[in-house]
Amino acid sequence: MIEIWHNPRCSKSRAAFNYLKDNDIEYKLKEYLKEPPTVEELKDILKKLNLKPSQLVRKKEAIFKELNLKESSEEELIEAMVKNPKLIERPIVINGNKAVVARPLELIKDIL
Numbered sequence: 001m002i003e004i005w006h007n008p009r010c011s012k013s014r015a016a017f018n019y020l021k022d023n024d025i026e027y028k029l030k031e032y033l034k035e036p037p038t039v040e041e042l043k044d045i046l047k048k049l050n051l052k053p054s055q056l057v058r059k060k061e062a063i064f065k066e067l068n069l070k071e072s073s074e075e076e077l078i079e080a081m082v083k084n085p086k087l088i089e090r091p092i093v094i095n096g097n098k099a100v101v102a103r104p105l106e107l108i109k110d111i112l
Contacts, residue, residue, distance in 0.1 A: 048099035
């Protein structure tokens with residue numbers, strides 16, 4: 001089953017969510033701001049995305065600057081994203097061992 005890490009306030013996340021609904025794709029919704037991932041879950045997602053934490057963190061978020069994360073290690077970024085899930089790039093769509101950050105939306109097709 002497809003899982004989407006969703007932020008309903010984000011237009012890109014809403015577009016991915018609507019794509020799944022409009023195409024009758026069965027999904028499980030995870031509002032990751034309400035249910036932050038554990039360190040293990042985030043590491044698993046990073047593996048599926050084939051990304052480093054520094055590639056998944058939202059560097060333009062105010063909290064990124066407030067916490068002075070620019071020079072942080074990859075492990076420190078993971079900890080920061082778990083404690084501050086707003087730092088996680090969105091939306092993340094997962095299908096088994098594959099995942100994408102659905103920006104652009106068409107990337108979802110790559111994992112179906």
